[in-house]
Amino acid sequence: MKFTINRATFINKLNDVLRAISSKTTIPILTGIKLVVSDEDVTLTGSDADITIESVLSNSDEKMELEIASAGSIVLPARFFSEIIKKLPDKQVTIEVTDGFQTQITSGTASFTINGQDANNYPHLPEIDSENTISLAGDVLKEVIGQTVLAVSTQESRPILTGIHLILSENQLVAVATDSHRLAQRKINLPTAVSQTYNVIIPGKSLQELSRMIDDNRKEIQLRIADNQVLFLLGDTLFYSRLLEGNYPDTTRLIPDTSDTTVELNASVFLAAIERASLLSHESRNNVVKLNIQPEEQLAEISGNSPDVGNVEEQISVSTVAGQPVEISFNPDYMKDALRSFGQSEIKISFTSALRPFTLVPTENEDNFIQLITPVRTY
Amino acid sequence: MKFTINRATFINKLNDVLRAISSKTTIPILTGIKLVVSDEDVTLTGSDADITIESVLSNSDEKMELEIASAGSIVLPARFFSEIIKKLPDKQVTIEVTDGFQTQITSGTASFTINGQDANNYPHLPEIDSENTISLAGDVLKEVIGQTVLAVSTQESRPILTGIHLILSENQLVAVATDSHRLAQRKINLPTAVSQTYNVIIPGKSLQELSRMIDDNRKEIQLRIADNQVLFLLGDTLFYSRLLEGNYPDTTRLIPDTSDTTVELNASVFLAAIERASLLSHESRNNVVKLNIQPEEQLAEISGNSPDVGNVEEQISVSTVAGQPVEISFNPDYMKDALRSFGQSEIKISFTSALRPFTLVPTENEDNFIQLITPVRTY
Numbered sequence: 001m002k003f004t005i006n007r008a009t010f011i012n013k014l015n016d017v018l019r020a021i022s023s024k025t026t027i028p029i030l031t032g033i034k035l036v037v038s039d040e041d042v043t044l045t046g047s048d049a050d051i052t053i054e055s056v057l058s059n060s061d062e063k064m065e066l067e068i069a070s071a072g073s074i075v076l077p078a079r080f081f082s083e084i085i086k087k088l089p090d091k092q093v094t095i096e097v098t099d100g101f102q103t104q105i106t107s108g109t110a111s112f113t114i115n116g117q118d119a120n121n122y123p124h125l126p127e128i129d130s131e132n133t134i135s136l137a138g139d140v141l142k143e144v145i146g147q148t149v150l151a152v153s154t155q156e157s158r159p160i161l162t163g164i165h166l167i168l169s170e171n172q173l174v175a176v177a178t179d180s181h182r183l184a185q186r187k188i189n190l191p192t193a194v195s196q197t198y199n200v201i202i203p204g205k206s207l208q209e210l211s212r213m214i215d216d217n218r219k220e221i222q223l224r225i226a227d228n229q230v231l232f233l234l235g236d237t238l239f240y241s242r243l244l245e246g247n248y249p250d251t252t253r254l255i256p257d258t259s260d261t262t263v264e265l266n267a268s269v270f271l272a273a274i275e276r277a278s279l280l281s282h283e284s285r286n287n288v289v290k291l292n293i294q295p296e297e298q299l300a301e302i303s304g305n306s307p308d309v310g311n312v313e314e315q316i317s318v319s320t321v322a323g324q325p326v327e328i329s330f331n332p333d334y335m336k337d338a339l340r341s342f343g344q345s346e347i348k349i350s351f352t353s354a355l356r357p358f359t360l361v362p363t364e365n366e367d368n369f370i371q372l373i374t375p376v377r378t379y
Numbered sequence: 380m381k382f383t384i385n386r387a388t389f390i391n392k393l394n395d396v397l398r399a400i401s402s403k404t405t406i407p408i409l410t411g412i413k414l415v416v417s418d419e420d421v422t423l424t425g426s427d428a429d430i431t432i433e434s435v436l437s438n439s440d441e442k443m444e445l446e447i448a449s450a451g452s453i454v455l456p457a458r459f460f461s462e463i464i465k466k467l468p469d470k471q472v473t474i475e476v477t478d479g480f481q482t483q484i485t486s487g488t489a490s491f492t493i494n495g496q497d498a499n500n501y502p503h504l505p506e507i508d509s510e511n512t513i514s515l516a517g518d519v520l521k522e523v524i525g526q527t528v529l530a531v532s533t534q535e536s537r538p539i540l541t542g543i544h545l546i547l548s549e550n551q552l553v554a555v556a557t558d559s560h561r562l563a564q565r566k567i568n569l570p571t572a573v574s575q576t577y578n579v580i581i582p583g584k585s586l587q588e589l590s591r592m593i594d595d596n597r598k599e600i601q602l603r604i605a606d607n608q609v610l611f612l613l614g615d616t617l618f619y620s621r622l623l624e625g626n627y628p629d630t631t632r633l634i635p636d637t638s639d640t641t642v643e644l645n646a647s648v649f650l651a652a653i654e655r656a657s658l659l660s661h662e663s664r665n666n667v668v669k670l671n672i673q674p675e676e677q678l679a680e681i682s683g684n685s686p687d688v689g690n691v692e693e694q695i696s697v698s699t700v701a702g703q704p705v706e707i708s709f710n711p712d713y714m715k716d717a718l719r720s721f722g723q724s725e726i727k728i729s730f731t732s733a734l735r736p737f738t739l740v741p742t743e744n745e746d747n748f749i750q751l752i753t754p755v756r757t758y
Contacts, residue, residue, distance in 0.1 A: 080662060080688065087655045102689070109696075110655055114689035276466045276489055283459060309459065310481070310493035317488075 001037050001072025002096040005057065006065040007088060007107065013055045014082050016237055017046040019209055020053040021078045027123070032075040033082070034122045035095070039071055045122070046078060051206050052125055052240040053213075061236070065092065072097055073119035081105075084112050125240065128226045134168065134194055138218035138234075144175050145211040147186045147369060150337040152204030153179035163201035165248040168194050176251050177204065182334045183254060183357075183372040184341065198225050201248050206241035213239065255372060256357065259350035261293055261323035263300055264363055265316065267342035273314050274339065277302050278332035283309040288376050289332040293351070295321045304332075319346065326351050328358065329378045338371035380416045380451025381475040384436065385444040386467060386486065392434045393461050395616055396425040398588055399432040400457045406502070411454035412461070413501045414474070418450055424501070425457060430585050431504055431619040432592075440615070444471065451476055452498035460484075463491050504619065507605045513547065513573055517597035517613075523554050524590040526565045526748060529716040531583030532558035542580035544627040547573050555630050556583065561713045562633060562736075562751040563720065577604050580627050585620035592618065634751060635736065638729035640672055640702035642679055643742055644695065646721035652693050653718065656681050657711035662688040667755050668711040672730070674700045683711075698725065707733050708757040717750035 014033075023031060025048055034045040041058035059066050074097050085093060088107035096104045101116040145164070153161035158180075165176045171193045176185045210232055214221070222233040232239040277289045284306030292301045298321050303313040328351060338360050339347075346363040360371040396412060404410055404427055413424040420437035438445050453476050464472060467486035475483045480495040524543070532540035537559075544555045550572045555564045589611055593600070601612040611618040656668045663685030671680045677700050682692040707730060717739050718726075725742040739750040 077688070080658065083658050084655070087651070087658060089651065089655075110652070110691070110693040112655075112659065112689060112691045115687070272466070272468060273489070276463070276468075276491075279459065279462050279466060280491065308494070309456070310491060312489070312491045314489040 001035070001074060002069035002094070003037055003042055004065075004067045004069075004092055004094040005042070006063055007085065007091055007093045009061065009063045009065070010057070010093065011082075011086055013044060013057055013237075014085060016213060017044045017053045017055050018078060018082055019213065020046040020048055020051045022048040023079065025049065029075060029117060029121055030123070031078060032117060032122070033078040034073065034075050034119050036073040036119065037068060037071050039068065042066065042068070045125070047123065049123075050203060050242055051209055052238075054125070054238040054240070056236045056238075058236070069096075074101060074103055075117040075119050075122050076103060076114060077116075080114065084114070126226065126229045128224050128229055128231045128240075130224060132195060132224065133233075134223040134225075135191060136173075136221050136223055137191075138214045138221050139216070140188055141221055142211050142214045144173070144186050144188060145207045147341045148175045148177040148184040149204050149208050149211075150341060151177040151179055151182050151184035151371075155179070160201060160244055160246045160248055162205075163203050163244040163248070164207055165199075165201050165251070167197070167199050169197040170194065176248075178249070178251055178254070178372075181331070181374050182338065183251060183370075184338070185251070185255070185370050185372075187368045200225055200230060201244040201246070202230055202241055203244060210239050210241070213237070254357065255370060256350075256352055256359065259323070259352055259359075261295065261321075261326045261351040263293060263321050263349045264319040264346060265300070265349070266319075266344070267339045267347045267360075268344050269317060270347075271336060271339040273302055273316055274332050274335050276314065277304045277312050278336065280304045280306055280309060280312045281332050286376075286378075287331060287333070288329045288378055289335070290327065290329045290378070292327045293321060294325050295323055296325070323351075326354060328354050329376045330373055331376060334373050338373060341371060380414070380453060381448035381473070382416055382421055383444075383446045383448075383471055383473040384421070385442055386464065386470055386472045388440065388442045388444070389436070389472065390461075390465055392423060392436055392616075393464060395592060396423045396432045396434050397457060397461055398592065399425040399427055399430045401427040402458065404428065408454060408496060408500055409502070410457060411496060411501070412457040413452065413454050413498055415452040415498065416447060416450050418447060421445065421447070424504070426502065428502075429582060429621050430588055431617075433504070433617040433619070435615045435617075437615070448475075453480060453482055454496040454498050454501050455482060455493060456495075459493065463493070505605065505608045507603050507608055507610045507619075509603060511574060511603065512612075513602040513604075514570060515552075515600050515602055516570075517593045517600050518595070519567055520600055521590050521593045523552070523565050523567060524586045526720045527554045527556040527563040528583050528587050528590075529720060530556040530558055530561050530563035530750075534558070539580060539623055539625045539627055541584075542582050542623040542627075543586055544630070545577065545579050545581060547578075548576040549573065555627075557628075557630055557633070557751075560710070560753050561717065562630060562749075563717070564630070564634070564749050564751075566747045579604055579609060580623040580625070581609055581620055582623060589618050589620070592616070633736065634749060635729075635731055635738065638702070638731055638738075640674065640700075640705045640730040642672060642700050642728045643698040643725060644679070644728070645698075645723070646718045646726045646739075647723050648696060649726075650715060650718040652681055652695055653711050653714050655693065656683045656691050657715065659683045659685055659688060659691045660711050665755075665757075666710060666712070667708045667757055668714070669706065669708045669757070671706045672700060673704050674702055675704070702730075705730050705733060707737065708755045709752055710755060713752050717752060720750060 036043045090108035093107040103116045105112040167174045224231040281287045300316040305311040351358045415422045469487035472486040484491040546553045603610045679695040684690040730737045
């Protein structure tokens with residue numbers, strides 16, 4: 001195995017694959033990166049058993065400047081190998097398996113020889129049928145992930161809630177996440193109808209990692225779903241994630257369809273006020289902020305109190321306040337996450353009563369995106 | 380106590396004082412920031428007992444927009460108070476001690492009330508005689524600190540070596556630091572001769588913190604030295620540090636005055652090569668890089684070897700090589716620190732033998748700046 005490649009371009013691809021590699025893995029060979037060289041291309045593979053990322057490097061990308069002298073394969077220690085590649089002096093780097101699994105890395109006058117492992121011992125990737133491929137716009141997929149992943153559970157006690165529930169049927173994709181204290185749901189229309197209905201739960205961590213790989217140039221992403229794996233194709237890079245097994249709870253009945261009080265306000269202005277109030281709530285034991293809404297006075301006020309440190313109150317600038325007066329307490333960190341997912345938008349918050357979940361939706365598009373938060377009982 | 384001030388300007392001064400405040404202090408009141416309001420100005424004080432920083436805020440700086448309603452003093456929880464100030468909504472902030480030690484912080488429609496402490500319980504600052512004031516250029520002081528602090532010991536076993544030794548006499552300041560494995564010495568000429576000789580040891584940590592406060596606009600810094608304290612004046616900000624007690628070892632006889640081998644090369648080019656080689660040495664137990672110099676062949680080569688991970692070798696581009704052949708092993712981290720202190724300069728490295736300390740000096744100014752490194756015995 002021997003090839004020469006443009007170092008800067010190689011580093012880019014290496015960084016993609018490194019996302020999948022964890023130093024904490026219990027399978028020693030997965031701390032390595034697999035290089036497979038054929039007559040035409042070089043395939044890099046990294047995996048933590050949950051996520052696998054594969055990148056194919058070829059001269060279809062001119063910047064690769066790839067010259068293959070001989071085919072072969074090797075597994076190299078991922079972190080150490082990538083640090084070496086990043087620090088080398090020259091524009092080009094040559095990687096050659098010399099003696100057994102010893103690998104020589106040369107660039108300019110610098111030469112490293114490092115010990116590799118037999119690529120045959122690296123776990124095999126699942127085969128995923130290419131028949132049913134679903135196309136998604138890169139920016140839309142990234143938005144859907146960003147708007148729902150915040151509500152994914154980080155507790156391992158109910159593993160199913162650590163995933164995002166994706167339902168694809170006909171022309172629609174629905175993404176839902178809940179940790180049982182809050183819920184986020186986003187619907188999008190698909191450019192072309194899917195041939196069958198899919199109902200899968202993808203680990204939130206996988207989708208978050210995928211999201212980081214979607215840059216602004218990534219126009220289209222293909223999605224393929226198998227029994228226990230999902231594959232996202234981003235050009236020459238393949239992103240595999242295992243699926244979570246089990247039934248996702250029915251979340252449709254959690255979302256209230258009536259309300260007694262509504263407030264319309266700017267999400268980013270409200271976020272700044274909640275961030276201030278949470279400074280105080282974080283110092284106290286119960287981490288709760290109270291919102292007091294008085295429609296007759298067109299008033300919305302937040303407050304927090306902690307006997308040890310002090311108290312805070314702030315009147316919130318609102319567009320409209322309608323319905324019944326309500327006083328409701330909530331975890332400000334849930335509110336911050338929810339508000340951030342709306343960016344600079346005008347939003348509508350709808351309340352039923354002090355102990356029932358309340359919802360946040362964008363004023364301009366109430367049906368396709370919803371955040372739900374369960375209040376905290378303070379008495 | 381009540382005053383209103385421009386929030387952005389207040390945050391700048393607050394950040395300076397916060398540098399001195401540690402959450403790890405064993406003296407609870409030092410987790411607080413002291414505010415003392417007189418009829419004309421507001422003084423902020425922060426301290427970790429080693430370093431004390433005091434900043435005087437007045438309308439001599441127009442951007443302060445300071446309005447004092449009543450004098451007084453208070454100690455407020457530093458981290459919490461500064462987080463609140465930074466998150467407030469309005470351009471102005473009003474701080475008022477209301478009831479006992481309760482303090483109200485208002486800005487726009489937001490209002491915090493937090494519990495403070497009696498400022499009379501805050502430790503008093505040492506008095507430092509203003510008679511003997513030494514002037515130093517800000518950029519030069521910053522350079523002297525940066526070039527010597529790297530050699531300060533981080534081990535508490537010999538506390539005296541955790542400081543930088545400053546000797547001021549007549550027109551010269553000499554700064555020396557050593558951790559007994561390496562040494563850094565810098566000399567500068569003073570603009571005006573000092574009236575007496577000073578011989579003090581300032582904790583390296585203090586000078587590093589001071590250095591971070593010296594920005595490019597800081598033309599002049601005044602220095603005042605007392606028995607066990609030193610005071611640096613940066614305009615309206617006062618930086619106090621305690622001095623280390625004891626005798627600093629005599630370092631003059633450690634610096635060799637002859638050499639058998641010299642190499643001239645570019646510091647930043649050599650640094651890049653040492654950084655590469657240290658990737659490998661860091662993976663092995665003894666963390667050593669070898670330098671092999673063959674003057675007849677005008678060759679300088681570094682190499683590293685670790686049976687577990689592999690090996691590295693690189694030929695170094697040099698300007699001149701003269702004298703006897705030498706093979707020397709050293710800790711690459713010491714070499715990296717030393718090389719960084721020369722920036723992009725051309726330097727001369729002088730060796731006596733494989734086990735004797737070697738020196739690095741800038742080619743253009745051999746007398747005023749020297750780095751010394753003790754080699755590692757590898758057999």
